[in-house]
Amino acid sequence: MHRRTGPAATLWPVTESHRPFLPRTTPLLRLGPATLQVGGVDGDPGVRLGPLAPGLPAVLVALLRGLDGGRSARVVLAEAVAAGLDPDAVDDVLRALQRCGRLLEVSPEDLLAAAHTPAVRARADLELPAALAAAGPGSWRLRRASTVVVEGATRVGVPLAAMLAASGVGRVHVRDRGTVTAADTVVGGLTAADEGRPRSLAAADAVRRVAPEADLRPPPPGTAPHLLVLTRPWAALDPVHAGLHGARVPHLVATVRGEVGVVGPLVVPGRTGCLRCGEMTRTAADPGWPELSAQLHEPPAARSGPPAAPATGSTGVCTATAVTALTQALAHLDGQASPTCTDAVLELRVPDLLPVRRTWPAHPGCSCGVLPAGVPGPSRHDRRAPGTLEG
Missing domain, CATH: 3.40.50.720 (NAD(P)-binding Rossmann-like Domain)
Incomplete structure (x- = not known):
């Protein structure tokens, strides 16, 4: 893991609103004493981190396991500094995990909808990754x-x-x-x-x-x-x-x-x-x-x-x-x-x-009035936002 020297990437906003979430099922694996691999098994994308200084793999594992969406990216980086990690290097790690799809973003509304009790949150933590990966932040709140x-x-x-x-x-x-x-x-x-x-x-x-x-x-x-x-x-x-x-x-x-x-x-x-x-x-x-x-x-x-x-x-x-x-x-x-x-x-x-x-396409003779695919007319893929009652 090294200090970033190039221009700052733009895909990861270090703000109070961004809340990184690493699914707790993500494998965190050791490869020798100085390398950590995040994901990357069964054909899924992952990131290999190293070489790391002695003692850093364990500290980094603790930081990654703490990415439960409850803290903003800014707070996570502040905690990294307190733990003795290079914040630029940690930022590089977060961006790399985001690029390969391992790190997701959760909204405060999602967390509120998932955290009625510890038991509810434990169940939601296993379902959140699929919802967030499919529809992004806010999807869990909409499902609820x-x-x-x-x-x-x-x-x-x-x-x-x-x-x-x-x-x-x-x-x-x-x-x-x-x-x-x-x-x-x-x-x-x-x-x-x-x-x-x-x-x-x-x-x-x-x-x-x-x-x-x-x-x-x-x-x-x-x-x-x-x-x-x-x-x-x-x-x-x-x-x-x-x-x-x-x-x-x-x-x-x-x-x-x-x-x-x-x-x-x-x-x-x-x-x-x-x-x-x-x-x-x-x-x-x-x-x-x-x-x-x-x-x-x-x-x-x-x-x-x-x-x-x-x-x-x-x-x-x-x-x-x-x-x-x-x-x-x-x-x-x-x-x-x-x-x-x-x-x-x-x-x-x-x-x-x-x-x-x-x-089973729309039939031109049906009284429902929907035109078959390829026939000019209103968009048939203009879905209303979930959570909005039809009619």
């Missing part, structure tokens, strides 16, 4: 202010709700009027002990087990969630959900049909194609589809054939589907311009369960 409603306490819906809450979403409500059966149990979701209980209550307990601080109540009357997740097998065909587009509620399909996990489309009313667009596209490819789809979503009493399969599937398919849906839901809540399942679905099949993307 978000509301997601999961429609259906299924083997996909309940694990997804639990993961959303654990990932920082402040209010997660699972809506279901049914009763838990033995076939509903799944890792991370409903358990065998829940059999016979109301699904909504059992789902709330599943979320509470991993995120006790989460708000499990439905959205206040007259307000809309930031995202509604539809986990029924054929939610896209359910006429009950036809009003979602008019109500301007963003919604995401996340379910299992047979042994195929399906995530998407993610519908942002007025900006993406709707669920009916997908049906019209499917009908254009297969004129017999409307007759088939009518049998999939009609009430059980009206069916002459065998009942439609519930959203079950194997544990692997359900879990992989829930994880894939988690990434898409968080991308939307974090304000990404175009998550992967925008105007598309991600399908997961055994044995590899790797998502395959199938495009």
